Amino acid sequence: MKKFLLLILCLAISGLTFSQNEKGRKTLEEVEVSPPEFIGVQNATLYFNSDKTIGASLLSEYVKNRVEYPAADIEAFREGKEIVRFTVQPDGSLTNFKVVNSVSASIDGEVINALKSTDGMWKPGYNNENIVPMDKEFSMVFKLMETNDLMTKATVQFKRGNKLLLIKERPKRALQHFDQGLVYVPDSKPLLFLRGLTRYQLGDDEGACRDWNRIKSLGGIEADGWVENYCEMPGYAEMMEIINE
Known part of the structure; x- marks a missing residue:
């Protein structure tokens, strides 16, 4: 569990942010x-x-x-x-x-x-x-002028999905919240990580790997190390065993 909390902290440091990549030479x-x-x-x-x-x-x-x-x-x-x-x-x-x-x-x-x-x-x-x-x-x-900003909306969806997945153990409902949060902020590493975790639990290995590979493509310290090894695991049980170490 310590390793899991450390990763979430790293993801949170990166923040629920979004930007348009305009890279030069x-x-x-x-x-x-x-x-x-x-x-x-x-x-x-x-x-x-x-x-x-x-x-x-x-x-x-x-x-x-x-x-x-x-x-x-x-x-x-x-x-x-x-x-x-x-x-x-x-x-x-x-x-x-x-x-x-x-x-x-x-x-x-x-x-x-x-x-x-x-x-x-x-x-x-x-x-x-x-x-x-x-x-x-x-x-x-x-974005519509009279509504809350997209970051606020994404954060609400993140919190709801996080509670449903990790506390209430209702991954199907959690997935709906992560999906909606990523509509608002598609490059959010915390949302991508948890949606990948949810998809993995539901048996969607391909979808999980797409989310984790997206994190890797975005870069940052949380894209290195053990996140990149998830796609090589045979099942959710093995993943949870590593998370709970």
């Missing part, structure tokens, strides 16, 4: 990687081998001006952080759209349609000066 083990960049003009790839210069546009502003908050979602008070992943091809076209975090089906459609309209407006990603297909994530918060 970086070097990893002497491999120079440059992620795709939204330029905002058609046939953007043609400009990089010419004398013309253009400034990059802000993708969030472009999408914001082309997305409407669906009336049905406003009436139902549906809020959260929409995350969509897609691949930027070497010619600047976009493929492989996948919803990573969904607020609603109608909001999924709004955001994906707006992103599809940027097809051809991208500078592709580079790996050691070689143009390669590269994934990109885009996120947008949908």
Whole structure:
């Protein structure tokens, strides 16, 4: 149990936070990687081998001006952080759209349609000066003015789910609260960890590993060490044995 409480403390230090990752050029083990960049003009790839210069546009502003908050979602008070992943091809076209975090089906459609309209407006990603297909994530918060902030809502769901899972031992109901909390704050490491634990208990090994691998992809001290070994365990009982040490 001490080890479990230590991990929860580490996760809490990281906080129930969310942000849009806009990383620049970086070097990893002497491999120079440059992620795709939204330029905002058609046939953007043609400009990089010419004398013309253009400034990059802000993708969030472009999408914001082309997305409407669906009336049905406003009436139902549906809020959260929409995350969509897609691949930027070497010619600047976009493929492989996948919803990573969904607020609603109608909001999924709004955001994906707006992103599809940027097809051809991208500078592709580079790996050691070689143009390669590269994934990109885009996120947008949908929030109604008169409601509580998303962090507060996520914290409420975290506390309810935590009580149902660890005290009342009702994982199916706990899962509903963790799911809703992650709609509000999808990169919350505490919520991802506990939802993974709940899924593991319910026999959804694949879903559990997706949550824990998401924690690893987000980085931080809690992404190292024993969290990464969970996906190799044969069952929930073995996991609980380690947690209760």
